Amino acid sequence: MMFLENVRLAFSSLLANKMRALLTMLGIIIGIASVIAIMTVGNSLTEQVTDSMSSLGANNINVYLQPKETETEITEEGYIFEAPSDGQVSVQDTDLISTEMIKNLCDTYPDDIYAISATNSVGQGQILDGRKYANVSLTGASTGEFIASNIKLEDGRFFSEAEMDKGLLVGICSDKTVNNMFDGDIKKALESTVNVYVGDKFYQVAIVGVYKYERNNMMFSLTAEKDISTTLYIPLKAAKELTHSESYSNFTIVTAAGVDADQFAKNVEGFFKPYYRNNRNFSVAAFSLASVVETMSTMMGSITKAIAIVAGIALLVGGIGVMNIMLVSITERTREIGTRKALGAPNSSIRMQFIVEAVVICIIGGIIGIIIGVTAGVLLANALGTPAVPSIFSIVLSLSFSMAIGVFFGYYPANKAARMDPIEALRYE
Amino acid sequence: MDKKKIIDMKGIVKKFFIGTPNELAALGGVDIDVYEGEFVSIVGASGSGKSTLMNIIGSLDRPTEGTYYLDGINVTESKDDELSRIRNKKVGFVFQTYNLIAKTNALKNVEMPMLYAGMNSRKRVERAKELLEIVGMGERMRHLPEELSGGQKQRVAIARAMANDPAIILADEPTGALDSQTGRMVMDIFHKLHKEQGKTIVLITHSPELAEETERIITLKDGLVINERKGAGAPSSDDKEVSNA
Numbered sequence: 001m002m003f004l005e006n007v008r009l010a011f012s013s014l015l016a017n018k019m020r021a022l023l024t025m026l027g028i029i030i031g032i033a034s035v036i037a038i039m040t041v042g043n044s045l046t047e048q049v050t051d052s053m054s055s056l057g058a059n060n061i062n063v064y065l066q067p068k069e070t071e072t073e074i075t076e077e078g079y080i081f082e083a084p085s086d087g088q089v090s091v092q093d094t095d096l097i098s099t100e101m102i103k104n105l106c107d108t109y110p111d112d113i114y115a116i117s118a119t120n121s122v123g124q125g126q127i128l129d130g131r132k133y134a135n136v137s138l139t140g141a142s143t144g145e146f147i148a149s150n151i152k153l154e155d156g157r158f159f160s161e162a163e164m165d166k167g168l169l170v171g172i173c174s175d176k177t178v179n180n181m182f183d184g185d186i187k188k189a190l191e192s193t194v195n196v197y198v199g200d201k202f203y204q205v206a207i208v209g210v211y212k213y214e215r216n217n218m219m220f221s222l223t224a225e226k227d228i229s230t231t232l233y234i235p236l237k238a239a240k241e242l243t244h245s246e247s248y249s250n251f252t253i254v255t256a257a258g259v260d261a262d263q264f265a266k267n268v269e270g271f272f273k274p275y276y277r278n279n280r281n282f283s284v285a286a287f288s289l290a291s292v293v294e295t296m297s298t299m300m301g302s303i304t305k306a307i308a309i310v311a312g313i314a315l316l317v318g319g320i321g322v323m324n325i326m327l328v329s330i331t332e333r334t335r336e337i338g339t340r341k342a343l344g345a346p347n348s349s350i351r352m353q354f355i356v357e358a359v360v361i362c363i364i365g366g367i368i369g370i371i372i373g374v375t376a377g378v379l380l381a382n383a384l385g386t387p388a389v390p391s392i393f394s395i396v397l398s399l400s401f402s403m404a405i406g407v408f409f410g411y412y413p414a415n416k417a418a419r420m421d422p423i424e425a426l427r428y429e
Numbered sequence: 430m431d432k433k434k435i436i437d438m439k440g441i442v443k444k445f446f447i448g449t450p451n452e453l454a455a456l457g458g459v460d461i462d463v464y465e466g467e468f469v470s471i472v473g474a475s476g477s478g479k480s481t482l483m484n485i486i487g488s489l490d491r492p493t494e495g496t497y498y499l500d501g502i503n504v505t506e507s508k509d510d511e512l513s514r515i516r517n518k519k520v521g522f523v524f525q526t527y528n529l530i531a532k533t534n535a536l537k538n539v540e541m542p543m544l545y546a547g548m549n550s551r552k553r554v555e556r557a558k559e560l561l562e563i564v565g566m567g568e569r570m571r572h573l574p575e576e577l578s579g580g581q582k583q584r585v586a587i588a589r590a591m592a593n594d595p596a597i598i599l600a601d602e603p604t605g606a607l608d609s610q611t612g613r614m615v616m617d618i619f620h621k622l623h624k625e626q627g628k629t630i631v632l633i634t635h636s637p638e639l640a641e642e643t644e645r646i647i648t649l650k651d652g653l654v655i656n657e658r659k660g661a662g663a664p665s666s667d668d669k670e671v672s673n674a
């Protein structure tokens with residue numbers, strides 16, 4: 001009862017001095033708003049990264065050829081540096097990872113590997129039919145690729161055993177291609193054979209499946225929606241026959257459930273070491289996406305800490321402002337305090353009255369800050385092209401923190417008011 | 430003689446700046462008794478110790494020496510929070526400058542002592558309305574102090590003073606800031622409360638005419654009671670009750 005009365009009092013005293021109240025709150029508003037805004041943007045970025053990571057599969061290990069770094073050779077004169085390779089060393093057929101090596105890898109770690117996704121890119125091309133076209137990247141893929149890339153079929157089917165064994169020219173295209181070529185009619189697409197032009201050659205591919213294209217949010221693209229290139233999958237064997245290549249510059253391992261992807265990536269690197277010991281230009285590197293996600297979240301963690309410190313300073317300044325205004329307020333209201341005491345208000349209730357007032361200022365400031373922060377965060381996230389994810393946690397935290405500021409910085413002035421001598425206070429002019 | 434002593438003061442001394450070269454004895458040993466239902470005035474020039482005595486009577490301050498019982502409670506030995514409670518329950522203050530809480534309507538002002546007494550909202554409002562009716566402010570309960578005239582403010586203040594049905598109403602120059610006509614009206618309210626409700630009222634004033642209206646006049650000079658006599662308002666039939674001083 002007393003508490004509600006205090007809240008009512010606090011509001012009427014704030015309303016009596018609107019401009020002053022607003023200025024007092026400003027520090028709190030800025031502090032809270034910046035925290036919320038940055039948290040919102042940070043949150044949506046993290047969310048998005050983790051999202052794309054998990055859609056790519058955190059259990060995946062990317063294995064790829066990597067130019068050997070600049071090496072130092074010790075000579076009698078001292079150190080001599082070899083020219084940096086700068087990735088200008090072109091990949092020779094002998095450098096590539098062979099089908100045999102992958103087979104050996106699978107035999108060495110049968111329990112750790114769930115699937116292997118080795119793709120063989122035939123090249124960028126276009127499906128053409130009259131005036132209709134769709135940009136595609138013609139790629140040979142094994143079943144492992146569909147697992148590794150988390151490909152979900154909209155309709156139709158994956159390749160049959162026979163198609164893969166024989167290397168038939170059947171294809172799985174994206175729904176985007178269907179939109180461009182068949183006006184979104186999936187049924188019609190599944191009965192069709194498309195003409196794919198890659199370079200100066202053209203291939204006829206019979207569509208057997210349509211997958212859902214998921215835009216990779218991590219990449220900015222200025223390409224018009226219609227021109228976005230999607231993958232047209234054909235059986236790996238078919239691609240090998242088109243490119244006459246049995247080797248890969250990279251492939252993806254889907255690890256079995258329960259395998260520490262990070263650790264296994266090291267094993268894979270170890271496995272390839274003997275093969276590339278004598279290769280002057282290349283070695284094989286492997287990294288798991290799990291480690292990328294981890295790095296990302298560690299980074300976000302330290303950014304959050306830095307923001308927390310800055311916000312803490314802003315809120316500290318805001319709190320001091322609140323304390324200052326509360327001191328002014330109790331001086332102005334000395335007579336009121338004296339009167340209340342004469343009417344029988346105990347010290348504790350005077351103290352509570354002013355603490356509640358400080359807390360109300362801070363909470364209102366906090367709420368305004370949250371509104372501004374969320375708005376700014378959403379606008380910013382939209383500008384960055386990511387879906388905004390306001391952090392409920394940071395909102396709750398900000399509210400309780402502003403309340404704590406109110407109590408902390410309100411206590412001293414409130415206590416000063418509570419300890420006023422009623423006689424002095426009543427006489428105050 | 431059977432009547433209860435509301436104020437029982439013996440040898441009240443109040444010193445300021447104790448132990449410093451400019452030590453000052455504002456009250457030098459004052460004995461005052463006020464009985465239930467009396468209307469007493471305390472008069473004196475400024476510097477006579479009037480205000481100090483009022484502060485002690487109102488339990489805003491403790492005496493340096495002496496004993497003071499207010500309605501049977503030993504105020505001398507009470508702690509701050511006990512004094513708050515005593516003020517809340519036993520004393521109704523009426524100030525020269527009204528001291529209504531700003532931006533708070535008449536009703537809320539009258540409710541305030543009851544709020545600090547922990548009375549529930551429904552009862553508070555009921556009683557506050559009743560009291561405002563008594564002082565003739567029933568029509569202006571929702572008005573803010575800023576919207577009231579001096580006389581109206583003082584009437585609200587009187588209603589507030591009666592909120593917790595205190596043992597005494599302590600009025601410090603209640604008409605000091607009012608013109609004679611409204612001052613008259615305020616005094617009439619005190620007389621009405623005294624006669625009709627049997628309130629014990631202590632009026633502190635420097636005006637001899639006002640003091641004369643009360644039953645007993647205590648004159649203070651240099652921190653001592655120098656004279657005590659019946660006023661015109663005293664009932665002529667049983668003056669025994671006041672004659673024992």
